[in-house]
Amino acid sequence: MKVISLFPRAGMFVDGWRVIKEIGNGGFAVVFLVEKNGRRSALKLARHRDSSGDDKQTHARTLRELSALLLLGHPNIVKHRGYGYSEHGNVYLALEYIDGWTLAEWAERKHPTVREVLQVFDKLCSALSYMHSRGVLHRDLKLSNVLIRKSDGEPIIIDFSCANYSLAEELTDAGLPPGTDRFRAPEQFKWLREHKAEHRAKYAFRVADEIFAVGAMLYELLTDPRPTEIQARFSLNSTVILPPPARALNGRVPEALNDLVASILSREPAKRPVDTEALRRELGELLAYSSAEYLSPVHPPSEQRQGGTSEQQTPAVANSSLPGGPTHTVRGWRGLVGGLAALIALVMAGSFWLSRGEPPQPREPQVASAPPPPSSPHSAPLVSAAPAMSPPSPPPVLLTGPETAAPKEGSTVKTTPSPKAPTQGRPSGGRTKATAVADCATMTLVAALAAGCPGAQIRPESFTCPSGAEETMREDLRWEINEPFRLTLDSRQGPFEQVWFTAGADVVGVVPKGVERRQRAVAPPGTIFYGKAYFLSDRMGRSEGPALVIRYDRVKLPGQDERPVCFVVEKPADGYEDGRVKAFNTGGGYVVDRWP
Structure with a gap:
């Protein structure tokens, strides 16, 4: 057996596992494709030994991930295959090797229908419901932590390095648990602002946080034809301004599904499904609905073609005869100009509210009863995306104006309070200077300019x-x-x-x-x-x-x-x-x- 370094190379051995290649590299561990007795596995090697003074506690996190997986056994959750120590004393965890795509890669390569997307999320919610019943919370659900196995199309939840379970020891000194900011529930950022002076305060992660992350993943797949690309996107967890409804960005999204996504992403946890089992049942109801719009690809396959940037592609408009309304794809500078025009028109409504002396209040997304206008691109990079760095508060997104679409005959109309009416739990008095500055700071550049904010800019926070x-x-x-x-x-x-x-x-x-x-x-x-x-x-x-x-x-x-x-x-x-x-x-x- 060869002597290995801290991080082995191909051909070396870790406790009898032959290393084939490195397949992952994160903050807590390095993951290798390994083989033992003719069977391939994924070996997750902690970055530090127990006695190395590791402030990230990667050794302890790997052991806690093992403990969480020992509590679980579900076909849609990655399986463990053993554990041990390298020759340098670093703990490792051997896992089932999944030959598959991430959820984002699957969406781009396979061009799934609405029904196929719902089938995947139905199985994910079944796995999460089982996981939660065992007292385990994943705490880092995102598109890259779900793999679609190539052999049978089954979704598998992976990477439990941030997971927590009942009576587990707390491993972080930060107020918020480890995770990915884009998929955090908005109440986490609200809590962080309210408790920033309390150095020992810890946010209590709940099932409602996990449900929001599921909604964020679903929203991403429904609205973004290229979810693997690095590009500007609407913030999903701003506590000030809500993202547009999924159907406003993609007319192929059925109205019933649009309503469900809006409820999952609600700023009020009580308005989300009560648990993942309840969410799974709601997804099951949608799956039972077999109209043609659920059998169409979520995005036209031409939008998801790889190679070349969106600016290099010609403008395209999807077949408007498809159920669910036309899907308009705007490319290049023409789409950007059209999108900016639409954005300015929307934020003028917000500036009108500001001129009346009331700050814009967040409201739940409304579902338009008519297909979206051509000026609503799928993914025009108009506003700043959520920074990858951990901000003290979520970044700004598009300011949406009041719903103007006419309701369908016989449909239930969702009403929105008048701008003068006070929102529950908040006073309706005039804006102070501090409030005005705060409002400007949370707007996009175009929104701030339209609202007349002094020194409008896009600036980073600490x-x-x-x-x-x-x-x-x-x-x-x-x-x-x-x-x-x-x-x-x-x-x-x-x-x-x-x-x-x-x-x-x-x-x-x-x-x-x-x-x-x-x-x-x-x-x-x-x-x-x-x-x-x-x-x-x-x-x-x-x-x-x-x-x-x-x-x-x-x-x-x-x-x-x-x-x-x-x-x-x-x-x-x-x-x-x-x-x-x-x-x-x-x-x-x-x-x-x-x-x-």
Whole structure:
């Protein structure tokens, strides 16, 4: 048997398991495809030993994941196949190897019908109902943690590294449990704001949080034809402004399903299905409905074709004769202009409310009785997506105006209170200056401009590192906090050009040739940084005056997988207009653990 390093390579052995290749790399563990006695498994090796002073407690988390899986045995939940220790003392967990696609990849490759999507979620809810009955909460449900097995199409819930179960020891010092911000229920962010001064306070994760995550996954598949792509998306958990109804973004979504998704994503936990078994029954009712609209692909397969960006594709409109209404796909700059026009029209209603002296109140999404207008694109990148970094509050999304569609004859009409009517639990008095500033801060750039907010901008809030970033930078990448690196900020533009950056848009930077020796060793030429651009109109960091800020939260070194990081570039802006920031495309940034 060969002697192995901390993280083995292909051909080496871990406690008798022969390593074939690395298939996953996260903040808590590295996952390898291994083989033993002719049987393949996934071996999850903790990043640290029990005695290594690991502040992330990856050893303890791996053992707790094992404990959770020992409580479970369901065909749609990954199975354990053993555990042990590597030669260096790192605990490992052997798991059933699933040869399959993530839920997002499956949606893009297989072009499922509405019925097929519901069948997958029906099985997921059955597994979750069983899991919850055993006292286990997954706490990190998302599209990448559900695999669709290629051999039989069965969905399998994986990655229980964030799971919790009855009487389990708490392993985190943070107020919120580990998880992915985009799929967190909005009450988590509300709780965090209310208890930010209480350092020992812990949020009590509940089944209602798990149900919201299921709704977020379903909303993503119904509204986004390319869920694997990195792009701007509507925030799903803002406590101020609600995302548009699924049917408003995709006319193929049946009305009954649109209503169910809206209830799952409700800001009030009591309005969601009471548990996952109740949700499974509601999905079963929809599955029993066999109209033609449930048998059509959720998205036209042409929208999900791989290769080439949306800007390179020609405009397309789906066959309007399909049940569920026409699905309009707007591509390129024409779609962006049309989408901006629609957005401005919507936010003008919000500015009218502000001018009347009342802040806009969140309301449950309404279902339009008519198909969406052509100006409603499926995924036009109009607003800032939820940052990958952990914010103290959810980011802003589109401000939706009052429902204007005429109700169908004989249908039940959902009423919305008048803007003057006070929302339950909140006073209806005039806005204070502090309230006005808070409202402006939570709007998108276009919404803030339409509402007349002073100094409207898209600016980043203070943040902490993504999960696993600090450890990855310190131990794997050998980066030091406050260490400077130089890079080309936007790899699509020349390194010595003045470039316009769209505030709130994704940015991909690259390390150029000719960097100094230290950087070549730890962030060599060709290293790719993934992040998002922001605009500051005042001092808020290392620069003074108007500035471009780019927060990079992932990095990919040549020949390696993506890893979470915290890297910030802040430099003076040479111009600002129409939501864009002008700056020189070469700049230096800093490794950080917080900003500012």
